[in-house]
Amino acid sequence: MAGNAxxxxxxxxxxxxxxxxxxxxxxxAIRGSRNPDARPLACAWQGTSEMNLIGKLLIVAILIMSLVxxxxxxxxxxxxxxxxxxxxxxxxxxxxxxxxNQQDISTYDLRIEQVEREKAAEKQQAVxxxxxxxxxxxxxxxxxxxxxxxxxxxRDQVSAVASTQKINETLxxxxxxxxxxxxxxxxxxxxxxxxxxxxxxxxxxxxxEYNAARERTEQLTKxxxxxxxxxxxxxxxxxxxPGSVVPTVEGVVSQVRRAAGxxxxxxxxxxxxxxxxxxxxxxxxxxxxxxxxxxxETSPDKSVAxxxxxxxxxxxxxxxxxxxxxxx
Numbered sequence: 134m135a136g137n138a139x140x141x142x143x144x145x146x147x148x149x150x151x152x153x154x155x156x157x158x159x160x161x162a163i164r165g166s167r168n169p170d171a172r173p174l175a176c177a178w179q180g181t182s183e184m185n186l187i188g189k190l191l192i193v194a195i196l197i198m199s200l201v202x203x204x205x206x207x208x209x210x211x212x213x214x215x216x217x218x219x220x221x222x223x224x225x226x227x228x229x230x231x232x233x234n235q236q237d238i239s240t241y242d243l244r245i246e247q248v249e250r251e252k253a254a255e256k257q258q259a260v261x262x263x264x265x266x267x268x269x270x271x272x273x274x275x276x277x278x279x280x281x282x283x284x285x286x287x288r289d290q291v292s293a294v295a296s297t298q299k300i301n302e303t304l305x306x307x308x309x310x311x312x313x314x315x316x317x318x319x320x321x322x323x324x325x326x327x328x329x330x331x332x333x334x335x336x337x338x339x340x341x342e343y344n345a346a347r348e349r350t351e352q353l354t355k356x357x358x359x360x361x362x363x364x365x366x367x368x369x370x371x372x373x374x375p376g377s378v379v380p381t382v383e384g385v386v387s388q389v390r391r392a393a394g395x396x397x398x399x400x401x402x403x404x405x406x407x408x409x410x411x412x413x414x415x416x417x418x419x420x421x422x423x424x425x426x427x428x429x430e431t432s433p434d435k436s437v438a439x440x441x442x443x444x445x446x447x448x449x450x451x452x453x454x455x456x457x458x459x460x461x
Contacts, residue, residue, distance in 0.1 A: 382406045383456040386416070387435065389449060396440045400455050404431040414438060414455045423447040426455065 384402035391397065398416075402408055414426040424445035426438035440449065 381457050382408065383454065386449060386451050386453045386455060389451055396449070398426055398438045398440060398449060400426070400436050400438060401434070402455070403434045403436050405433045408436060408457070412457065413441075414457060416449055416453050416455050418447070418450075418453045421447065423449055423453060 382402050384400045384406075386398055387401050388399035389396070390399075400414065402414075408414075408428060409431055410428050412428045414428065416423040416426060424447065425441040425443075427441055428436050428438045430437040
């Protein structure tokens with residue numbers, strides 16, 4: 134058995150020449166060893182290893198080819214068509230296309246006939262237009278002759294208009310000079326007339342002012358005479374200055390205060406009552422005379438005064454009576 138295994142080992146050797154020579158050299162080396170039992174076992178083990186590797190490679194190759202053929206079969210199944218239905222569909226399309234082609238041919242023939250008719254009509258229209266063109270050319274020549282005559286007439290009229298224009302310019306210049314003279318005369322007349330109107334108006338205004346002044350003078354003369362008589366009757370000198378006359382008014386003390394070492398009195402009579410700064414007021418309480426106040430500041434309804442120490446005869450309080458003249 135060992136000898137048979139040693140003889141069958143070369144059946145499983147690889148096809149590569151180099152690998153075969155290496156295997157033979159290994160087996161020979163083992164055969165030449167001193168251990169006779171190791172030689173057949175080594176060669177047998179080597180053959181078995183070679184067979185297992187080739188089997189594995191074949192299995193893998195078979196698996197890969199199976200997957201490839203399975204993919205090809207799936208692709209063929211996916212692209213499978215019903216060729217009979219496709220053929221029937223193409224036959225129907227061919228029939229429809231033939232009918233459409235026949236209809237297009239009929240339409241083409243009708244269109245050709247229509248084009249021929251239109252072509253004949255266009256020829257007739259062209260002949261007619263040529264005749265009209267000849268007539269229009271003749272008419273154009275006639276019109277051109279008339280136009281030349283009109284242009285000559287226009288040139289004559291332009292010359293006449295130019296001559297007339299020069300005459301009109303001369304007349305316009307003369308008329309402009311006359312109009313300027315008329316405007317100057319009118320302006321002169323208007324200025325004289327306006328001056329006369331202004332003088333007349335001023336005369337009337339002066340006469341009116343004179344009459345009004347005379348009437349006012351008469352009224353004032355009468356008023357002065359009456360007032361002079363009244364003043365004399367009241368014991369006043371008519372020659373007294375108006376600023377030195379103090380009106381007779383009465384009021385009360387509304388507030389007493391001190392400021393800067395002086396006693397200031399606020400009273401209830403002011404500039405509306407005729408008093409002003411510099412006037413004096415007399416202060417009393419009942420029948421008792423208290424002193425004199427010098428007004429230093431006025432407002433419409435009240436005044437501020439300073440107590441004159443020279444004439445003070447009692448303490449001034451709120452509510453005391455003040456007057457420009459004391460009535461006993």
